Amino acid sequence: MVQKPQSQFKHTSVKANTRCVGLNRNSDRGMPYETIYGASMIRFIPLLIVFCTALAACSPAPAPVHLGPDGKPLPKLYRISPSDAGRIEYNVLDSVNALRYAAGRNSLTLNAQLNAAAATHSRDMSIQNRPWHFGSDGSSPIDRVRRVGYQNHLVGELISETYETELETLGAWAEDPVTRTVLMSREATEMGFAWHQESNGKIWWTMVLGAPANYTDVR
Structure with a gap:
């Protein structure tokens, strides 16, 4: 996998019920x-x-100054401490809502159950060393939200394997047409966001969006 903390980014999404997953x-x-x-x-x-x-x-x-194989200075690692958790969650929530507001969408709120599902999958992706939507036990995004007791509708899940910050990651999701579709869902009302950082600085990000039980897929 990645041997140095360069700016690398792997991200994807899954939508519920689809395969897009100056002289003197x-x-x-x-x-x-x-x-x-x-x-x-x-x-x-x-x-x-x-x-x-x-x-x-x-x-x-x-x-x-630490240099990479190309002779250029390596970027400074973005390290996350336990005390950063609340700040990161609300930075992302505020930024997501700013993007959604600009697009004429409703704002989202944080949901503890969706946070738990996102945290579980971030840790699991690290174990698998693979950014994808299935758990090591074969679980799907829907399975994970049900396991934490979330009874509303799963809109979609966004994931990323990167050394970048949460806002850089969000920016990449917002630029990609596929992940932006999930991020800008008209029906989403709730959000879960979590991460797992390895000792080498790599971060596995997961965002889960949910909607009321009577959810209708209108995008």
């Missing part, structure tokens, strides 16, 4: 001014050198 010489002493000035500079330069050397010795060493 004058001088009062008869000496050209520039000679006096020059002598002053000759005395000053060694002092300046000593000062700069001492200053350099006190300065911290620059951070090492």
Whole structure:
């Protein structure tokens, strides 16, 4: 798989019930001014050198630059800490709703059950080392939302294997016609969003959208 944290992106979606899954010489002493000035500079330069050397010795060493095989600096890894969870969830929710508002769609709310289903699948994709919509036990997106007690309608599931941030990932979903279809569903009212990050920095993102039980697929 990926051996360095370059900007890579694998994403897909599944829709429920479908397969889309800067010279002066004058001088009062008869000496050209520039000679006096020059002598002053000759005395000053060694002092300046000593000062700069001492200053350099006190300065911290620059951070090492890690280069990839192509000789270019590697991008800094995006690390997620446990304290980031709430911030990430609501950043994504607000961003999704901004996109939906611009497209004339209703806003979504976070649903704890859909969050749980998304978290389960993100961990499972990491175990399988594969970005797809089936669990290691053969479960489908519908199976996973039912297991966490979600009784409303599953609209769709978006997934990604990447080193990118949540908003970069959302941006990619919004640009791709297939994943955008799920993201902009007219009937979706609820959203679940979760992730699993490996020690090498790779992140497995999952978003699940749901709708009322009387859902009608109108896009």
